[in-house]
Amino acid sequence: MAHIGGFTDGLDATEETQKICDEVKDQVQERTKKTYEEFRAIQYRKQIVAGANYIIKVYVGGFSYLCVKVYQHLDGVCEVIDVQDHKKDDTIIPF
Template identity: 55%
Template sequence: MTHVTCGGFTDPRPATEEIQEICDEVKGQVEERTKKKYEIFRALQYRSQVVEGTNYLIKIHAGGFSYLHVMVFEALPCYGGEKSVTGVQQGHTSQDDLKPFGM
């Protein structure tokens, strides 16, 4: 059973097709922030937090031994539903825990 603290992030979960679609949509924003191009950009794991919209914390395999932790905010549909990258951490490994940052 997934444990959720009221207002907090969910426990880590395996990435879904929907999470991969979010990653695909914000890949350009991540590349702009990191000044790198990624041939591989595969979501592995994620956590979410419901606010006035949804915050996602996603572990992404970016090729080789490169892993990113990316924070994405998805606005509510009534506010356009846009997705924006709010933070990127580079230099992670496949074993690093997903911990919220930059909030």
């Protein structure tokens, strides 16, 4: 459930969040200086602004996860804002 002006609670990833991950994968690899064979959206939180902010937990292989903060412009273009290392059981917390 969304809080006014805030992020939704954690939700299971959807086809839409996977498409966002596919779009920003190169940006994430550039920021982290790593190459990811796997890049699968697991969970996400969303905030509606002039566009949308997403924080997406992404499985990147082995025991590794990332939290990727993405801004989706009103025209649909996605931009990575930040990337953090994450663990499987970590809760998605806005950053």
